Amino acid sequence: MSSILDSDSVASLRAKLPGRVITPSDDGYDAARAVFYQSVDRRPAVIVRPVDAGEVSHIVSLARDTGSELAIRSGGHSLAGHGVSDGGIVLDLSAMRSLEIDVNGRTAWAQTGLTAGMYTSAAGVHGLATGFGDTASVGIGGLTLGGGVGFLVRKHGLTIDNLLAAEIVTADGQLRYVDADTEPELFWAIRGGGGNFGVATRFRYRMFELDTILGGLLVLPATPGVIASFVAEAEDAPEELSAIANIMVAPPMPFLPAEAHGRLVVMALLCYSGDLEAGERALAPFRTLAEPIADMVGPMPYPDIYGLFGEDPPGPAEEVARSVFLDAIDGGVAEAIVDHLHASSAPLTVAQLRVLGGAMARVPADQTAFAHRDRRIMAALGAVYERAEETPQHEAWVTEFAAAIGKDADVYVNFVGDEGRARVRDAYPGNTWDRLTGIKRRYDPANLFRLNQNIPPSGDARR
Ligand SMILES: Cc1cc2nc3c(=O)[nH]c(=O)nc-3n(C[C@H](O)[C@H](O)[C@H](O)COP(=O)(O)OP(=O)(O)OC[C@H]3O[C@@H](n4cnc5c(N)ncnc54)[C@H](O)[C@@H]3O)c2cc1C
Numbered sequence: 001m002s003s004i005l006d007s008d009s010v011a012s013l014r015a016k017l018p019g020r021v022i023t024p025s026d027d028g029y030d031a032a033r034a035v036f037y038q039s040v041d042r043r044p045a046v047i048v049r050p051v052d053a054g055e056v057s058h059i060v061s062l063a064r065d066t067g068s069e070l071a072i073r074s075g076g077h078s079l080a081g082h083g084v085s086d087g088g089i090v091l092d093l094s095a096m097r098s099l100e101i102d103v104n105g106r107t108a109w110a111q112t113g114l115t116a117g118m119y120t121s122a123a124g125v126h127g128l129a130t131g132f133g134d135t136a137s138v139g140i141g142g143l144t145l146g147g148g149v150g151f152l153v154r155k156h157g158l159t160i161d162n163l164l165a166a167e168i169v170t171a172d173g174q175l176r177y178v179d180a181d182t183e184p185e186l187f188w189a190i191r192g193g194g195g196n197f198g199v200a201t202r203f204r205y206r207m208f209e210l211d212t213i214l215g216g217l218l219v220l221p222a223t224p225g226v227i228a229s230f231v232a233e234a235e236d237a238p239e240e241l242s243a244i245a246n247i248m249v250a251p252p253m254p255f256l257p258a259e260a261h262g263r264l265v266v267m268a269l270l271c272y273s274g275d276l277e278a279g280e281r282a283l284a285p286f287r288t289l290a291e292p293i294a295d296m297v298g299p300m301p302y303p304d305i306y307g308l309f310g311e312d313p314p315g316p317a318e319e320v321a322r323s324v325f326l327d328a329i330d331g332g333v334a335e336a337i338v339d340h341l342h343a344s345s346a347p348l349t350v351a352q353l354r355v356l357g358g359a360m361a362r363v364p365a366d367q368t369a370f371a372h373r374d375r376r377i378m379a380a381l382g383a384v385y386e387r388a389e390e391t392p393q394h395e396a397w398v399t400e401f402a403a404a405i406g407k408d409a410d411v412y413v414n415f416v417g418d419e420g421r422a423r424v425r426d427a428y429p430g431n432t433w434d435r436l437t438g439i440k441r442r443y444d445p446a447n448l449f450r451l452n453q454n455i456p457p458s459g460d461a462r463r
Contacts, residue, residue: 040081075139154358192369324406
């Protein structure tokens with residue numbers, strides 16, 4: 001797509017935001033346009049790094065007035081590569097990373113260029129935490145606006161369940177404060193509705209006292225019986241325990257014995273946030289499901305759950321992924337998981353199972369735009385490989401895999417990739433879609449914020 005930003009517009013943008021505008025002729029353009037997924041190769045007309053809400057408003061107005069496509073980027077981890085535009089403007093929030101913590105009040109105002117890891121480390125200094133996802137480098141922007149499912153989901157709910165307020169620049173360029181009392185409909189919509197309603201510049205979060213957790217990696221052999229029992233134990237466990245089970249062929253990691261390399265294993269990330277002795281009791285059943293291949297679960301400062309393998313690795317060259325909700329993992333589903341992982345020809349495949357429930361499930365389904373409150377298990381299935389030519393075969397594999405274990409189409413919006421417009425509808429069951437489209441018509445009638453998992457003002461998901 002060619003640029004519709006003329007050179008005068010770019011020049012005036014440079015004058016207004018000196019040193020913060022990057023164009024194709026500038027050094028650093030290629031690094032600045034890169035997002036997490038290496039296969040996303042788009043060439044924006046400009047990348048702009050605002051430092052405050054006033055500059056964000058200026059960029060939003062410029063995109064609106066010129067008709068340019070606008071990409072909003074926090075951490076750049078969108079599964080569909082929505083953090084970069086072809087020919088349009090990238091509003092990159094990475095220069096907005098301030099965090100103001102009210103230690104006594106246990107709240108924080110966080111600018112949306114922060115990553116989950118940055119926030120968590122800074123909060124950890126005060127023995128405080130807010131739950132995000134499982135990966136440090138994910139941006140709090142995209143993660144929060146879609147919901148946020150992580151290590152504290154059963155104990156404290158989704159990230160949005162601890163979002164107290166936000167500041168957001170809407171399509172008219174106005175900076176709005178939103179919370180449960182002020183513009184409540186917009187506040188409802190941004191808790192699950194993604195980037196459809198404006199650019200969030202700051203979030204105000206509730207924080208929890210959380211110092212030491214019992215957490216880390218437990219590796220077990222992945223037989224269908226172990227997989228099914230693991231999930232059953234995780235569902236029965238106290239809410240203090242959140243579990244993420246990655247079922248995959250064991251890579252040659254130094255902490256795994258050589259004989260385990262190449263075997264199908266359950267790599268479980270466990271996080272118990274509560275009394276440590278009670279935590280040991282809660283974890284005991286997992287350790288007896290089979291002889292552990294590695295048991296690295298122990299007391300640790302909460303922020304260290306993000307650093308278990310050092311720095312986050314760079315994004316994959318190529319990946320296909322699908323996500324489904326499951327009601328249970330019975331023997332048949334567990335067997336299907338094992339069979340499909342064995343059947344793929346990709347060098348790396350994974351079935352990730354997250355056990356939900358607890359605090360997340362106690363929030364009424366219509367209280368936020370994330371309506372999947374009663375879903376018990378969330379699965380993410382993926383294959384990583386090197387060559388784009390292989391995509392059709394891996395796409396066919398992952399599609400068939402998801403159909404084999406998923407019973408319905410519902411999906412968590414942050415786990416949707418580039419799957420077409422109609423798929424976004426599946427993220428908003430019941431009345432959620434109609435309510436969101438009504439709010440979209442009010443705040444963004446021209447669909448300025450469309451480079452996302454889009455909720456069109458018309459409400460027509462098949463457009
Ligand atoms: C390796 C990996 C691990 C993940 N783990 C988890 C997990 O454990 N739990 C979970 O819930 N999700 C997880 N996700 C999904 C993740 O939440 C989404 O991909 C999310 O959109 C990424 O946010 P981001 O800010 O990094 O991405 P970006 O690509 O920067 O943003 C994604 C989209 O969010 C919107 N957006 C971002 N910031 C703003 C803003 N400030 N204002 C308005 N709109 C904005 C835009 O529409 C943008 O296109 C993971 C993704 C990856 C790649």
